[in-house]
Amino acid sequence: MTNRPMRIALPSKGRLSERALELFELAGLRPAFAADRALVASLGDDFQAIFVRAQDIPEYVADGAAEIGVTGADCVAESGREVTELLDLGFGRCRLVVAAREESPVTSASELPPGTRVATSFPRCATDFFKGLGIKISIAPVSGATEIAPHLGVADAIVDLTSTGSTLRVNGLKEVGTVLESTARLIGNPAAVADVQNGQLIADLTTGLESVLRASEKRYLMANVPRDKLDEVRDVIPGLSGPTIVEVLDSGEWVAAHAVVDATLVYQTIARLKELGAQGILVTRIERLMP
Numbered sequence: 001m002t003n004r005p006m007r008i009a010l011p012s013k014g015r016l017s018e019r020a021l022e023l024f025e026l027a028g029l030r031p032a033f034a035a036d037r038a039l040v041a042s043l044g045d046d047f048q049a050i051f052v053r054a055q056d057i058p059e060y061v062a063d064g065a066a067e068i069g070v071t072g073a074d075c076v077a078e079s080g081r082e083v084t085e086l087l088d089l090g091f092g093r094c095r096l097v098v099a100a101r102e103e104s105p106v107t108s109a110s111e112l113p114p115g116t117r118v119a120t121s122f123p124r125c126a127t128d129f130f131k132g133l134g135i136k137i138s139i140a141p142v143s144g145a146t147e148i149a150p151h152l153g154v155a156d157a158i159v160d161l162t163s164t165g166s167t168l169r170v171n172g173l174k175e176v177g178t179v180l181e182s183t184a185r186l187i188g189n190p191a192a193v194a195d196v197q198n199g200q201l202i203a204d205l206t207t208g209l210e211s212v213l214r215a216s217e218k219r220y221l222m223a224n225v226p227r228d229k230l231d232e233v234r235d236v237i238p239g240l241s242g243p244t245i246v247e248v249l250d251s252g253e254w255v256a257a258h259a260v261v262d263a264t265l266v267y268q269t270i271a272r273l274k275e276l277g278a279q280g281i282l283v284t285r286i287e288r289l290m291p
């Protein structure tokens, strides 16, 4: 156990950085920077954040320079380093795919001939994927704008990240295989996770972040409903373990029903409750939720 605060490696820029910071802030951990553009910030009393490239985070965590980190599953796979996955954070969803030129007769990665030149910034993942198919490829390493390589004649295919596929299409490429699916992950140094003191702090943080993620998908709904419609109301808002029913100080005709509902189902739920004669419907965000 070192006497420095526990270090969390967060993406300094790029697609994952904003969402990662937002998640920690929602969990009550707002970074306090000592100076503008500082790469280190304190994060509550227990943690220190270091801001580094998402691609480097598995190295920092595996080496123990940071006890935990947030990065893409693709970065973890490509690093080949051993880290403990603590939590799937859900954002930064993308796929690492094999793509070939649109006019190529190839429809599946397995049809690519041995010796195929593959441009990628994921040489390890690409090599392993084709090894699994029994195809020996040659890698053309690139660090960006991979999509152009097949058109320049430096590669026959690429392995690159995509989320909607539109960048591939715009660049005259088509997907012919999926290497892996990725989202942002909370990862930990295996020794730190196993350590009694550090492990407890890491587990508490993981639970805190998980409660924020769960809460973001839910809403708390309150409505005054006719007492004689309670059976139907229970069907519409079953909640986590049945709706909470609270007395309303009126003639006895109404009760208040409270329940957690899926954020995506709020509109339908309100409509169903209105049909049952509900009034005074109120929907609020939830900060944390642990079932």
Ligand code: AMP
Pocket: 011, 013, 014, 015, 016, 054, 071, 072, 073, 074, 075, 092, 093, 094, 161, 162, 163, 164, 182, 183, 184
């Ligand atoms: P950066 O290169 O710093 O923007 O970070 C890229 C990381 O964001 C990748 O390693 C993925 O984990 C994630 N990501 C999510 N969607 C995409 C996408 N459409 N293209 C590239 N990276 C993505």
